[in-house]
Amino acid sequence: MIKQYRLLLLALLLIGCKREPAIELEDFNLDSKVSTYVSDKNKYKTYTNYYQIKSEVIGADTVSDGEFIGSEQPVRIDYKQQMFSYKDVIARFGDFEFNAINFATTITGRLMVFNAVAGKISLEETQRFVQLLNYKYGKAVRTKGDFIKPFYIYTWQLKDRIIKYCVVSEDDSSNLKIVADKDQQTIKEEKKETYLKAFIYIIKKEYADQVIGEMSSGDLLYCD
Structure with a gap:
């Protein structure tokens, strides 16, 4: 009977420790196909060229060189x-989780480049993540x-790759946050929250010149 209880306890512990499936960024395969991440099975129903992974909505956009109008x-x-x-946990590097890609x-x-975003992260977590990558790959070069x-x-x-990690201070200044007090029948603006947002970029080295400093919008623009 005691043995059965021990086996049951072990099974419960294993279930509790089971991690949510996510894209593994450690030793990431830069030769993987696009269909590994977005395909017809997760196309967004409302719009074309959009995909949905859990709560994340991803839009596909063809970028042109823009050198000559009409002949890009x-x-x-x-x-x-x-x-x-x-x-959501969309991607993971070790024990560090990322909410979007x-x-x-x-x-x-x-x-050419694969990016994952931690939407809100503490300063301590960013420091521990840098320490992890320093231990794994050697000391990073820090620029501003x-x-x-x-x-x-x-x-x-x-x-075969360049890894970049950026930590950006964000706030809710672009959002109107209000709080309603039913008892006092008042509505007031809530204090804006400041937080850190982190981005990891895994860049295929042969495309580095076409990626680093060349992205102009979205989360990819911090790849500098």
Whole structure:
């Protein structure tokens, strides 16, 4: 009987420790196909060229070189998140979880860069994540970027890829947050929240010149 209880307890512990399925970023395969992440099975029902993974909605957009109006040449396809939930775990690196993904491919579908976003993260978590990557890949080169606000970029150079990690301070200044008090019959604006948002970029080295500093919108623009 005691043995049965122990087996039951072990089974419950294993169930409790089971992690939510997610895209594994550690040793990420940059040769994987687009259909690994978005395909006909998760196409968004309302709009064309949109996909849904859990709560995240991703839009596909062909980017042209823009050199000559009327004769632009397509250079890549961006898959960018349009909305996501902080509750979702879409990707993971070790024990660190990310809520959304973005990526870009060549016109023929080869991955150029894969990005994951942690929508809200503490300073301590970002420091621990940098320590993890420093331990795994060697000490990062830290530089400073600037888009609306300055932010730090940590870069690791590997044989076949470049990994970048950016931590950006965000706030809800663009959103109107109000609180209704039924007892006092008043409505007042709630204090805006400031928080950190983190981005990891895994860049295929052969496309580095076409990716780093070349993205102009969405979460990919912090890849600098």
